[in-house]
Amino acid sequence: GENVEQHPSTLSVQEGDSAVIKCTYSDSASNYFPWYKQELGKRPQLIIDIRSNVGEKKDQRIAVTLNKTAKHFSLHITETQPEDSAVYFCAAEEGFKTIFGAGTRLFVKA
């Protein structure tokens, strides 16, 4: 089955700096790659997603890139703000079954 690896597990940045989280997946049949932000005790919140027929997608300060050949995808957050502090999960989805990465705890220091 699908296996998603995510790095780093913890990331600390200064406010205004950029943050990058990287993931790899194993199943070439996966065709949809969402990124979620999760606050303690709450449901994952979709922040951006990318489909396998696209290499890059941007939404304001957030961008995601996908390299299908290498089975890599990354999340880029620019101009980070304290409210960006949370746990972020990458995921790979095939047929609506979502397999999550281990998560990255992002700390943005003011």
Next chain:
Amino acid sequence: GAVVSQHPSWVICKSGTSVKIECRSLDFQATTMFWYRQFPKQSLMLMATSNEGSKATYEQGVEKDKFLINHASLTLSTLTVTSAHPEDSSFYICSAPDSTVGLKKVFFGQGTRLTVV
């Protein structure tokens, strides 16, 4: 927009008892729903796929006799944790795909925090 509602939001039960968690799609039909478990500071781990009108499909290592799943209608799936023990204490969350949405997105319930004492 599409909403998935989970009930209860939290539950405390005694060791050895059973607990039922409901997952409802409120404004769309879902022939398939998914159940996840999340231990503190860990990721969401897929437990099983709930299929309307047929048996659930369990992921490797998940005991089907302990985690009973019933998908009796197109809007409701239930997860029953039988003979719960403290190690079953976790955050349980369901998801359901809405095929009527243009790009067929998955929506998550708000989760259920189970504490077994």
